[in-house]
Amino acid sequence: MFLIFLRQKKAMSDIEKIQLFESKKIRTAWDEDKQEWFFSIVDVCGVLVESKDHDAARKYWNKLKERLVAEGNELVTNCHQLRMVSPKDGKKYKTDVADMRDMFRIIESIPSKKAEPIKVWMATVAAERINQAIDPERSIDQAISDYRRLGYSENWIKRRVKTIEIRKDLTDEWKRGGVTKEVDFAFLTDLMTKTWSGLSTREYKAFKGLTKENLRDNMSNMELLLNALAEESATQLSKERNPEGLGENAVVAKEGAEVAKNAREDFEKRLGHSVISPEKAIDYIQSPEELPFENQEEHSTDMEKEYKTQDLTIIWKPELCQHAGICVKMLPKVYNPQERPWCKPENATKEELMAQIDACPSKALTYKLNK
Secondary structure: OOOOOOOOOOOOOOOOOOOOOOOOEEHHHHHHEOOOEEEHHHHHHHHHHOOHHHHHHHHHHHHHHEEEEEEEEHHHOEEEEEEEEOOOOOOEEEEEEEHHHHHHHHOOOOOOOOHHHHHHHHHHHHHHHHHHOOOOOHHHHHHHHHHHHHHHOOHHHHHHHHHHHHHHHHHHHHHOOOOOOHHHHHHHHHHHHHHHOOOOOOOHHHHOOOOOOOOHHHHHHHEEEEEHHHHHHHHHHHHHHOOOOOHHHHHHHHHHHHHHHHHHHHHHHOOOOOOOOOOOHHHHHHOOOHOOOOOOHOOOOOOOOEEEOOEEEEEEEEEHHHOHHHHHHHHOOOOOOOOOOOOOOOOOOHHHHHHHOOOOOOOOOEEOOOO
16 A cells, blocks of 8 residues: 555544555654654665565665665755654654655665555655645645645635635735745734634644645635635735734734634624534545536446456445545546546556555555456
């Protein structure tokens, strides 16, 4: 099984193990401040070279480190050490770890046939593209494409794109008022989020069970509207008052957020419950069977659907699908919920398809080799 980033169950401290190739696990740690995953390098090496035990994997990594140093490779110096529980005795020891980007680079240096599916995926996605898929706000055009491929509804996409435009107007106002540092942007954003929702950005993400994902990409329509109201109000107030510096901009930002806070509290009284929801993107995106379809056979969720190439047959069981979106992220040219058929296996190699299907957490996608 490929690398699968499993969601937290409740809070930041409750993180499930990341799986690599079937049932074998690698130890991981989430850095809340850096908003990064860190992986045990020994565990990854052990799986890729099929080490018989932890000691053999550790020896392999030590030899690989020596080779990388001799080649002048900076990867070794980029590695960190974290105290992790040993699979041997259950005690914590300092363990070499790497973030996602460096972990991918290390995998590239391992001559293993099991590493090839990962290398293929890396070549098509790349580290920057991965981050862009996690945070599509970086580009409106790219965002629309990403949201569609991930299965968001067109109505949700329209609202989300509008909020991106509103956000840009606000940050332009902050820049006009002398706020230019990213840390100050983060401070003002957190102030506004806390004011209108009652939760800081970190608390809000934890409430939804998020880690590195973009908070706005995981908001409901109502949450998006309230956040947009806060930011648009702050923008209009800033244009009228022309605040200078972080302090004055913070006052205006808070006042703008209070407009959304008052609207939220008034609506919640009428509604009878909070509009701040623990639901996230997976609860909003459309599964393939929920989208417009051309024939009833493909729409049905009580049957298997097969997609064939010369080498293999993909079997899809809609009733098992958890809509994690891994298939779309790994092979967007193959899987597109907006199209019919939504699966076009001819757009990838047999190896690419096998690697992606092995990564399906629900096993809604399986395959069999054609004779």
